[in-house]
Amino acid sequence: MDRVETEQKYYLEDGRMAEKHVVDTGKTRVTEIYEEVEKPKSLSQRVTEKLRPAVYERKIETIDENGDVVDVRIETVESEALVPQPVEHMTREEMVSVVSELIDAVNSGDEERIVTSYQAVVGERVATTKPTKNKILDWTLYGVIAAELVGLGYLLWPKLLGLVAAL
Numbered sequence: 001m002d003r004v005e006t007e008q009k010y011y012l013e014d015g016r017m018a019e020k021h022v023v024d025t026g027k028t029r030v031t032e033i034y035e036e037v038e039k040p041k042s043l044s045q046r047v048t049e050k051l052r053p054a055v056y057e058r059k060i061e062t063i064d065e066n067g068d069v070v071d072v073r074i075e076t077v078e079s080e081a082l083v084p085q086p087v088e089h090m091t092r093e094e095m096v097s098v099v100s101e102l103i104d105a106v107n108s109g110d111e112e113r114i115v116t117s118y119q120a121v122v123g124e125r126v127a128t129t130k131p132t133k134n135k136i137l138d139w140t141l142y143g144v145i146a147a148e149l150v151g152l153g154y155l156l157w158p159k160l161l162g163l164v165a166a167l
Helices: 091-108 117-128 137-167
Strands: 003-010 017-026 029-037 045-051 057-063 069-076
Touching: none
Parallel strands: none
Antiparallel strands: 003 017, 017 029, 045 057, 057 069
């Protein structure tokens, strides 16, 4: 009789790799299973996080092979939203001068002086940007729009003919 040998590789439930070798001579079948040696795991780092809605303190402990704590680092995250920031307020005199300038500009009809700071920033950005000259992309987009209009017309044409015939 012929001797038949088969080999099959698979993973065990714990993630280790195993091989199954089967030798069949007709009268006897020998099955051998080879498994990877289980590797011991050791704790190397422990991270403890204190939570509110977000992490506000993190304690990182580094541990050696014997299980002893070698290094401890504590990180605290202080949110800028929770810490009061100094606010610069306008004084009464500055406020009066700004309001009086705006009133004078409105009364005189001088539109250049009636510009808010946000409008001024946007105006500067728009003035500094230059239009792009990408003709290929423009014509491609024109073609796509034209194709969509043709498709829409193809779908709506029978309905429009039906409405016209009904009138």
